[in-house]
Amino acid sequence: MIQLTDVYHDYSAGIHALKGVDLRVDDGEFVFIVGPSGSGKSTLSKLLTAELHPSSGKVIVNGMNTSKLRPRDVPKLRRTLGVVFQDFRLIERMTVYENVAFAMRIAGKSPKEIKRRVSYVLDLVGILHKARRKPTELSGGEQQRVSIARALVNNPQTIIADEPTGNLDPDRSLEIMMLLERINDLGTTVIVVTHEKELVDQFDKRVVAIDGGLIISDQQGGYFQYEQT
Amino acid sequence: MNRHNIAYYLREGFKGIFTHGFMSFASVSVMITCLVLTGTILLVVLSINVTIDDMSEMGDIRAYVDESYSEEQARALEDRLYAVNNVARLEFISNTQALEELKSEFEYDSWLLDGLEYDNPLRHSYHIWVLDLDQYNDTIEEIEKIPGIATIISSTASVATLTRIRDVLGTASVVFMILLGAVAIFIIANTIKLTTFDRREEIAIMKMIGATNGFIQAPFMIESLLLSLFSAAAAFGLEWVIYYFLMQNGLSAIEQISIVSFADVQYYFLGGFVAFAFLFGVLGSSFSTRKFLKV
Incomplete structure (x- = not known):
């Protein structure tokens, strides 16, 4: 479960990115967070991964209060999350298999567990046949699948995808979103930060719109509507 | 890990x-x-x-006794020397012993020293070892003050x-x-x-x-x-x-x-x-x- 209570975040340059955000995401939910550039949605995403800490207010992620986390406990929080980035962030010198296995190695899993789980997850995202390829030999869509496989491999409670389709064409974007929906159906909470209207409107999911550092709408089965406000 | x-x-x-x-x-x-x-x-x-x-092991302080002192009088200085602070041990060398040592150093020419045993010009002396080399100079000064000690030969400078x-x-x-x-x-x-x-x-x-x-x-x-x-x-x-x-x-x-x-x-x-x-x-x-x- 994720809960933000009266969260403010100010950058040192005097920019007020979030101005009192309240948000609750229950386990197993699929939520789109939408908003224009500079609305505060990426700041929100970074607060969830503890890359940033709130200037005031409380951020609870999977039972952990990020403001009170000691630096050495941040990895524990991040292991309960799977993070998917717009630019995939795969390690180029490693193969697809190694990239995904690496996340399990970091979590201290045994080679036997790694072998079993990585093959399963690569199969789930439909990229097992390219397990020995390097990321540079894959298309954008395929790279994002690998990134999702890596996010999924440690069986996280929540997947946070920050503009996961930003570098993909519409067909590949839809495929990735359907993959995330499928993962959500298996019980993982999924939070997708995006500004792609067409994509959001194709899914009947909860949509939280942010603008000017405030949540301006939060609707189940909602549409991409910050432009109307 | x-x-x-x-x-x-x-x-x-x-x-x-x-x-x-x-x-x-x-x-x-x-x-x-x-x-x-x-x-x-x-x-x-x-x-x-x-x-x-x-160098300190070699007992490099050599204290020579006044030539007017008999062997008995020279040996009597031992207690005074032991009383000096920093003296670890000492060894008395009589003039007879010193002459024997000199002869052995001369080896084949030792005949040159024949007859000296009747009118031995060498003095009784002490080899002295110290405990702490840092107090070496002070020790020598104290030994010099003892009546009956005529000369001291030491390697003060080299130490x-x-x-x-x-x-x-x-x-x-x-x-x-x-x-x-x-x-x-x-x-x-x-x-x-x-x-x-x-x-x-x-x-x-x-x-x-x-x-x-x-x-x-x-x-x-x-x-x-x-x-x-x-x-x-x-x-x-x-x-x-x-x-x-x-x-x-x-x-x-x-x-x-x-x-x-x-x-x-x-x-x-x-x-x-x-x-x-x-x-x-x-x-x-x-x-x-x-x-x-x-x-």
């Missing part, structure tokens, strides 16, 4: 060495230089210590000089160690920094997927430890070669100085080199990776 990851740390540590081969070579060279210079100074200091100890050289070299070796150690840490830190800079994106990814700082730092730590341990081993070998080269090329022929045996100190040197190299490695790598871990 998770046992499943040890092979990964070692593999990555080895790779890092060859990624920046020139910098690795530079850090190994600087560390070897640092260790060999410090080790050589230490060997010299140890040798001076042995020489000073040998004082050697003590001074030893102290200067001792200080120099500490200063050398600090300065060269700082340079070695700086070079290692830069070598590791290059590797971390190359892999900064990877490090950021690792942090985002839940890697601990320990997991990220371990390969860099292994890399710097491998560089350091290799340097320690090479420096030890080089020190050994230098020592035997100098010994075989005349150093051992100089009778006035006693050279410490390398075999006696080799394990201390090896242990010291490894300990210092370990310290350089740990400090070097921890300075350089810290910056990239703040994600």
Whole structure:
């Protein structure tokens, strides 16, 4: 479960990115967070991964209060999350298999567990046949699948995808979103930060719109509507 | 440290060495230089210590008794001499004994001294050993004040000089160690920094997927430890070669100085080199990776 209570975040340059955000995401939910550039949605995403800490207010992620986390406990929080980035962030010198296995190695899993789980997850995202390829030999869509496989491999409670389709064409974007929906159906909470209207409107999911550092709408089965406000 | 990851740390540590081969070579060279210079100074200091100890062992204070004193009167001075602070032990040498020693030194020409036993011109004397060489001069002054002691022959000057050289070299070796150690840490830190800079994106990814700082730092730590341990081993070998080269090329022929045996100190040197190299490695790598871990 994720809960933000009266969260403010100010950058040192005097920019007020979030101005009192309240948000609750229950386990197993699929939520789109939408908003224009500079609305505060990426700041929100970074607060969830503890890359940033709130200037005031409380951020609870999977039972952990990020403001009170000691630096050495941040990895524990991040292991309960799977993070998917717009630019995939795969390690180029490693193969697809190694990239995904690496996340399990970091979590201290045994080679036997790694072998079993990585093959399963690569199969789930439909990229097992390219397990020995390097990321540079894959298309954008395929790279994002690998990134999702890596996010999924440690069986996280929540997947946070920050503009996961930003570098993909519409067909590949839809495929990735359907993959995330499928993962959500298996019980993982999924939070997708995006500004792609067409994509959001194709899914009947909860949509939280942010603008000017405030949540301006939060609707189940909602549409991409910050432009109307 | 998770046992499943040890092979990964070692593999990555080895790779890092060859990624920046020139910098690795530079850090190994600087560390070897640092260790060999410090080790050589230490060997010299140890040798001076042995020489000073040998000089004091030889009982190099010789106190001659007034020529008017009979042997009995001269022997009676023993208690007064023992009462002097810093006297460890002493040995009485009668004029008869002194003449015998002189004859034995003359060997085949000892006949020149025949007849002197009837009118022995030599004096009774004492060989005196001291406890603390630092109080050497004060001890001599006290002995000179004893009535019946006519003359004292000592190697005050040479002991004082050697003590001074030893102290200067001792200080120099500490200063050398600090300065060269700082340079070695700086070079290692830069070598590791290059590797971390190359892999900064990877490090950021690792942090985002839940890697601990320990997991990220371990390969860099292994890399710097491998560089350091290799340097320690090479420096030890080089020190050994230098020592035997100098010994075989005349150093051992100089009778006035006693050279410490390398075999006696080799394990201390090896242990010291490894300990210092370990310290350089740990400090070097921890300075350089810290910056990239703040994600």
